[in-house]
Amino acid sequence: MNKKIRTEAVDFLFDAILSLENKEECYGFFEDLCTVNELLSLSQRFEVAAMLKEHKTYLEIAEKTGASTATISRVNRSLNYGNDGYEMVFKRIEK
DSSP states (O other): OOGGGOSHHHHHHHHHHHTOOSHHHHHHHHHHHSOHHHHHHHHHHHHHHHHHHTTOOHHHHHHHHOOOHHHHHHHHHHHHHSOSHHHHHHHHHHO
């Protein structure tokens, strides 16, 4: 875990996110918190991660998501060398 992001402000944000009870509340909160482009970028990275997990090629991923190869590479690095956050969430949503 990157200690640089462990701050009171980030804890406060995560507490707020954990208080959300359904998808509609998520839409309301994230639309207020993020710009449209920020939210779309986050969702694009998550989609890229899912496609990498399915062993899709960079070309397939770029064509479907519009993500740059730099973004795909960054997500791939997180999947391979990160904190297993993507993997944890994928396991939970597969159920």
